[in-house]
Amino acid sequence: MIEKSCYYDPLIFSKEREIIFDSHWLFCGLTSEIPGRRDWKVIEYFGHSLILYNSGKSIRVFQNVCPHRFNKIFDDTRGRGVIVCGYHSWSFSEEGYLVGNQELEAENDKRPCLKEYPTEIIGQFIFVALKTPIQSIQKQLGKETVEILNTISLRLTKRIFEQSLDHCCNWKFIVENVIETEHCLSIHQDTLVKAGYCQNSPIISFDSSHDNSSFIVPFSNDNFGKKRNRFVSMLFGSENVNSNYQHHFIFPNLLISNFENINFNVSKLLPINAERTLFDMQFFIAPVITNNQGLIDEFISMTIQFGKEVFEEDKLFLERVQKGVKQIDHNGFHYKSATRIHKFVESYKKWMLNGKS
Amino acid sequence: MTENYFFEKFLEQFEESDLSQITIDSEFRSIEEWSSMMALVIIAMVDEEFGITITGDDIRKSVTIRDVYNVVAARKTAV
Numbered sequence: 419m420i421e422k423s424c425y426y427d428p429l430i431f432s433k434e435r436e437i438i439f440d441s442h443w444l445f446c447g448l449t450s451e452i453p454g455r456r457d458w459k460v461i462e463y464f465g466h467s468l469i470l471y472n473s474g475k476s477i478r479v480f481q482n483v484c485p486h487r488f489n490k491i492f493d494d495t496r497g498r499g500v501i502v503c504g505y506h507s508w509s510f511s512e513e514g515y516l517v518g519n520q521e522l523e524a525e526n527d528k529r530p531c532l533k534e535y536p537t538e539i540i541g542q543f544i545f546v547a548l549k550t551p552i553q554s555i556q557k558q559l560g561k562e563t564v565e566i567l568n569t570i571s572l573r574l575t576k577r578i579f580e581q582s583l584d585h586c587c588n589w590k591f592i593v594e595n596v597i598e599t600e601h602c603l604s605i606h607q608d609t610l611v612k613a614g615y616c617q618n619s620p621i622i623s624f625d626s627s628h629d630n631s632s633f634i635v636p637f638s639n640d641n642f643g644k645k646r647n648r649f650v651s652m653l654f655g656s657e658n659v660n661s662n663y664q665h666h667f668i669f670p671n672l673l674i675s676n677f678e679n680i681n682f683n684v685s686k687l688l689p690i691n692a693e694r695t696l697f698d699m700q701f702f703i704a705p706v707i708t709n710n711q712g713l714i715d716e717f718i719s720m721t722i723q724f725g726k727e728v729f730e731e732d733k734l735f736l737e738r739v740q741k742g743v744k745q746i747d748h749n750g751f752h753y754k755s756a757t758r759i760h761k762f763v764e765s766y767k768k769w770m771l772n773g774k775s
Numbered sequence: 776m777t778e779n780y781f782f783e784k785f786l787e788q789f790e791e792s793d794l795s796q797i798t799i800d801s802e803f804r805s806i807e808e809w810s811s812m813m814a815l816v817i818i819a820m821v822d823e824e825f826g827i828t829i830t831g832d833d834i835r836k837s838v839t840i841r842d843v844y845n846v847v848a849a850r851k852t853a854v
């Protein structure tokens with residue numbers, strides 16, 4: 419059990435940031451979000467504003483702060499172009515070096531450049547280290563997770579939706595919510611359950627040397643499932659469809675849902691403070707094999723609708739839970755069957771106590 | 776494509792409902808089994824059986840089974 423104050427105490431939150439988030443490779447975006455040379459995207463991690471930048475040769479992550487007088491360089495969240503600061507028009511090369519021959523005070527013998535963060539890419543997944551990482555990305559993720567990310571990357575061909583949903587709750591409540599299925603029968607009756615995703619028990623997997631976990635819920639092949647197969651196979655080809663719902667949690671804050679290998683949610687949790695978290699999500703569909711645009715469009719709109727409803731259903735409860743945790747005088751309970759939560763609790767405590775894996 | 780054949784194919788997509796009272800002029804949303812997913816089933820059926828593309832909007836604008844038939848028939852002659 420995680421001690422209840424860990425869900426609202428600002429001091430513990432700063433400790434988490436230092437011990438967990440600053441020492442891990444953090445998922446910050448997908449290469450397909452910045453596919454062309456000079457495409458950029460901005461994300462905020464614990465008050466660090468970061469520019470994900472496609473230099474044409476590689477993906478780089480820079481601090482979104484001008485080294486001159488500290489202006490925020492990009493105000494928008496996405497764009498394409500040269501990195502130019504609006505305040506005094508300093509411009510930076512694709513490698514982050516100051517361009518031009520501004521004369522600067524002599525005490526600065528070094529030419530200014532943008533601060534760059536260590537970056538690693540697995541498939542389409544870009545990871546950044548806010549401080550010096552304490553282990554390699556391969557070691558942090560483990561072989562299986564690397565393989566999962568590589569495989570899923572091939573299927574994330576069309577982004578159909580993205581949003582950042584502000585949740586008034588601690589980031590760990592969101593993690594605990596998405597890695598158990600026990601709540602589905604109660605609150606996702608009209609969505610996940612009706613669609614056949616949560617009618618069977620999950621098959622859970624994790625290993626002792628990494629902090630990630632997964633489950634697979636076999637799809638129910640009732641009448642509803644059979645109906646679904648009719649248009650799903652026309653859209654994606656029956657050989658490409660898996661009859662299950664898979665969920666992966668990649669410690670500390672990357673969440674991936676894989677619905678039948680045909681549509682995907684890739685989300686990251688961006689903690690803002692102990693009681694507020696941005697749930698940043700993107701929905702994808704796999705490559706389609708039909709030309710029937712009517713069918714494709716309707717599938718996309720149903721998928722978006724479905725995904726949004728599921729997230730809203732959870733959000734309502736997560737925010738209530740955040741209020742409740744401050745009132746109660748004990749640490750609550752977990753189902754014995756929710757072994758992914760036990761695994762998460764164990765990882766969390768291990769990091770918070772020892773600061774290492 | 777006859778009206779009757781279309782009607783038959785339309786009803787074939789439903790397995791759990793009592794369809795004895797349903798005619799081509801019935802409102803398809805009144806069929807108990809109707810859901811937003813059924814729109815996709817119908818779009819796929821129309822493609823498979825008649826080689827015609829209809830959209831979710833075509834279905835949303837339709838009220839009776841005949842309305843859907845009319846969309847398909849119009850698109851069929853237009854091809």
Ligand code: FES
Pocket residue numbers: 484485486487488489503504505506507508
């Ligand atoms: S602060 Fe950026 S150019 Fe001056």
Ligand SMILES: [Fe+2]
Pocket residue numbers: 595596601602606728732
């Ligand atoms: Fe949920």
